Amino acid sequence: MIIKVFRSYLKRIFDGLFKKKANIKLGLYGSPNAGKSTLANRITKDWLGQEMSVVSNIPHETRDINLKEGVEIRKGGKKLTFNLVDTPGIATKIDYEDFLKFKLNSKEAKQRAKEATKGVIESIKWLDNMDCVLFVLDSTANPYSQINITLIGNLAARNIPVLIAANKTDLKKSNIKKIEAAFPQYKVIGISAERGDNIEELYDALFKVLK
């Protein structure tokens, strides 16, 4: 038993020493429709010339983990390589009736709800694998939600570095100050993933968080 524990301890130290920087996993987390996939597409389009996720107005469009390996961003002679993980939106309630408004039939909506529930569980399971999390928030919505508070609390408990992307700044209702007030311990960058507004500042901040 002692040998087993010692071996596991040595393995952890060894893994830590030789962990390649290229294997950094950057996870995009947040509520459904916060703009995680839009941001993922923006990042991969900017640096790889291709999109990685399907985007739609219907909540829970992303219901599986999407992984893009080897995303390389360059800034002022510096280089940062990471694996980008686009995750399904985290929700406390999933109701197929919400999808009926988007012209899905009842069967499709129920199937979507089932897959979305599975997606939430997957997102949560993957959190432990993340080296850094880009927490995507809809800046037009109330930041004090059970989902946001639970997620940010768990990131802090796991000592995972966090950068907050307050998305949808192109919309009138956007309120970055409210997000900054809600999470004062984290750096908040206001962006519009759809239009690409302020995205360079987000890349700069990523360099600082992932250094």
Next chain:
Amino acid sequence: MPHQCVKCATFYPDGSEEILKGCNKCGGRFFFYVKQKHIEEAKDVTVNLSEEEKVQLEEEVMEIIGEKQDEDYPVVLDFETIRVMKPGKYELDLIELFKGKPLVYRLGEGKYVIDIISTLQSNDKNIRDGHKYAEDSDEEIESEEKGN
């Protein structure tokens, strides 16, 4: 005739020793004498409201406060992690899921399904990692409470 503490508004029935010794909660020695009839009347005001009136009342108060009514009420479940309300309607206990608690689905009154595989995987992982976030955080909270 019940007595209400002037300081903390705690009620004590007639003849309670607290009236002589002081309030249990705040130590206050001054009490209002409240007629039972008035308490019953006050209860009736809220109890007899119709569901519609209660909703309207809530809306009005939220309007006065200036907050948009948040329909997104927090989900707190029993020991299950996922409650299946009906096909296509789910409620998830994020706090327990983040703690790595087993996937227990509640299908209805007294009907549960436990995902044994995920439970074993989660236990195995916790043992391999040599720590449990859930227990760690619970212990921390407990020790903080004790400290206070």
